[in-house]
Amino acid sequence: MSDEPVTEPDGREYRIGELAEAAGVPVRTLRYYQERRLLPPPRREGRIGLYSEEHLARLRMIANLLERGHTLEGIRELLAAWEQGRDIETVLGVEKAVTTPWSTEVPVTMTMDELAALFPDEEVGAASVRRALDLGLIEIDGDRVTHWSRRQLDATVTLVRAGVPLEAVLSAGRELQQSMDALAAMFVDLIATHVVGRLEEQDLGELTDTLARLRPGAQVTVEAGFAAAMDRQGAASRPAPAPVLGRGGPTGGVGAGERLEGRVRGARVRLPRRARGAPGRRAATAGARRVAAPAAPRPEVLAADRTTPGRR
Template sequence: MTGGPEYTIDELARAADSTVRSVRVYHERGVLPPPEVRGRTGYYGAEHLNRVRTISRLLDRGIKLNGIKELLAAFDRGDDLGDLLGVPESDQLPREVGDDQAVVTATDLQQRFAEVPNGFARVVTAGVFEPVDATTYRIADADLASLLDRLELAGVPIAAGLGEVERLKADCDRIARRVVDLVREHAWGAFSNSDRTAADIADFSARVDTLRVVPGHTAPGLLNRLIDRQLAQDVEISAVLNPDS
């Protein structure tokens, strides 16, 4: 393990929103590589964290550990998932299913992210795609999938685009956690000390609704203004975009 964050088994479980017991089961079932042992303590890295998150998401989608083991072993070996899963060539193209959800084969997805380290696992962990079954995936978050496509169209390499998707989602998650903190600090206290009548519940719900939607309403305009400001401060870029200024 070279550089990057390190986790004990307790820290790894917390970071992945999992449990120590689950991590140990993943070891026992052969779906999680062993840690680096120094002294009597095992240390895990970022790849272990991504792997645990991926396993959790796949389990949530109904894929059993035995199937996950086969998939992850194939990723690690660099095997062709189409051969592993018996996906015929006629099924290699995206298909459409109900509600216009685009469906792709696991092989398609692996090939798209073949040049990205742990790309297949990362794009699933990021919540862009989710498994339908062991051979088929669909878009899980249309906004993130569209962002990834638009970044590619703008000439951003797929690895950099996926990294940006991961960072943006992490930034949004931090904002969401701060909103919940505001609810706890400035709305929940008053409600928890009330009689919890219908009027109290309605007042609490109204406060939560306000705190919940304000960031989403404010962020787009603010973000655009800040991007414009940063572009204007880059002398070379600004000279091309605003030649008369």
């Protein structure tokens, strides 16, 4: 920002006290703005500093930007860009694209009794309320409680009614916040390093459009990545599949299913020893008895015996 004093031979000029009163700020604030190079030095007449209408307009612009949530450092950069000939509205467009809230959640307000009634099987005690306050989930105004997100409150109620303790949900919320903060910091670093770069070297209109397009892309990336992570967790938690018929068991030998059912394509069925034990023994015993018993004479032998002389 330029350190050259502003000279306005025409128009009203103010001493420092008069300028502070016209702008509605204390004199010490005006001096602080000068130290931060937010305000150019006055025109000097001897030991008296005289400020112009331009100084007053600058102070009113600073106050307006502060009301809109800008920091003093951000205002200094905006004014520096303005002095370099850039359109301040374009500069503000970039700033808006960067600082516009990402969240579109709808808050919900109720009494403390109504909040407690959402968790009929849980005691919403002072400790739980304090943790929710620390996490920024709720704000309390008298007997009214405002939860920052109706959707998140509904999700919490669903988990608790399914059997997850409220304290466990709040603990998971703390870990989720930490993970999301780290993820957001990574995205900010990527965009600041590779997209924004040096503002003075870029077309600010194109940069504003680029930043607007990056928002949904970043959100989709996070959503898709979380869905894929849940799929991996689900796959890891599934039990190992049972042995498939016709394949070897865990040790590489013949599986139980194969021994019981036999090979579908094989010519011989092999039953396990335990499965063929008792019936096999009964069959072997019966066979032995058949071998040991005397054979019945054939009819032709009996006929020959009757017709042969000398044999009765």
